[in-house]
Amino acid sequence: MPLFLTDADVEALADLPSAIDAIRAAYSAPVDDARNPGRIFADSGREWMRVMPSVPASGRLFGAKSINGSFADGLRVSYLISLFDRDTADLVALVDGNRVTGLRTAATTAVGAAALVPDRPLTVGVIGSGFEAQSHTAALALVARFASVRVFSPTRANREAFAERFSAELGVPVTAVDSAEQAARDADLVLCAARSRDESPTVQADWIGPNTTVISIGSTTPAQRELPADLIARATLVVADGVDEVVHGSGDMRAAAAAGIDVESITASLNDVLRGDREVDVERGIRIYKSTGSGLQDVVVAETLVDLARERGVGTELPVGIVTTRK
Structure with missing residues (x-):
């Protein structure tokens, strides 16, 4: 079942040396804009969303970070990283991206x-x-x-x-x-x-x-x-x-x-x-x-956090997942 990591989980797991190693491996591959396209924006003037997808050349997972904002009551913003298995397309983890941004930067x-x-x-x-x-x-x-x-x-x-x-x-x-x-x-x-x-x-x-x-x-x-x-x-x-x-x-x-x-x-x-x-x-x-940041950074660092979470028994196993179908 998918793993959910809260902001507190990420704080407990954050490890700069592991994140640095993951980033170095990711950027040692050639530039590939198909794997790492630019940001995608949606904006109503009141609500907005920025999506940063990546299919890294390194690692076992791919996914995206979404930044979600609303001006309905001041400015409120949330961050979510979704990670999927490269071989099966199954949902592997959902990670609160709040602290991941600072760690990967x-x-x-x-x-x-x-x-x-x-x-x-x-x-x-x-x-x-x-x-x-x-x-x-x-x-x-x-x-x-x-x-x-x-x-x-x-x-x-x-x-x-x-x-x-x-x-x-x-x-x-x-x-x-x-x-x-x-x-x-x-x-x-x-x-x-x-x-x-x-x-x-x-x-x-x-x-x-x-x-x-x-x-x-x-x-x-x-x-x-x-x-x-x-x-x-x-x-x-x-x-x-x-x-x-x-x-x-x-x-x-x-x-x-x-x-x-x-x-x-x-x-x-x-x-x-x-x-x-x-x-x-x-x-x-x-x-x-x-630096302006990228989904590549979010995804590979989030993968290291998921690996550490599995090793240490941190995070919440979700009781359900999403359907993965064959086409």
Whole structure:
């Protein structure tokens, strides 16, 4: 019978190393738009739905994440991942996708960053101190060596709490600083993980050194901004988890293209980088990782959670399933 994993189940099962391994395996396959099409939208103006399907080349399952929203009482949003067996098309699991989104985003960032940063102790600048900043810092620490970390977010108490937590967890100096510029200037690795309140960039180009890796996860729609166009103009390489959606769907990249920057020529897929089809010089040039997310990430990470749940006896076996018929 199908397994149902609640949000609490996902929280208990969440495992970054397993998620990173699943993402790396998924993106080591060639780009295949038939297996991983773009988002599908339905919108009435009051209710809306976004569906992100994927048939991964890796793993045993396929499926989709649906994001379901309603403005009837403010904005309320739910997330559901449905997983099916590749051989039988039977429903295997239903997973609350609320926490999966953050887990798979951090895991994919870690895989991308591992291909872009040099293998030496790094000075890290973090802009933001919330959930995304914390999950990404934890994930990046699994694939890169940190010498020190500087963190900025607008609320002093939040950035100081971040510094206290990660000083203890990482065993390196983590300092709360008073501006985004202080966090980012001349860092080897800059993590942008703070939503811009007015959709203006959260960093400036002249803060970024000539050989820095920049992680940008907050410009996932045409309206959202995180990086300025003149920083993208300086980049030698932009690695995207999905080239078409990053180039055409990220506000940063659209603004850069509008400023006359040939963004397509400097953008490569994470797949091509992992497969060695696009060379990366990790010591020279500004290297940017940009993410808009994908159903592929949701499905392969959800599969790892289902596997862990079966091993540990977590989750609820549903008393019924759905009919699978032969055609």
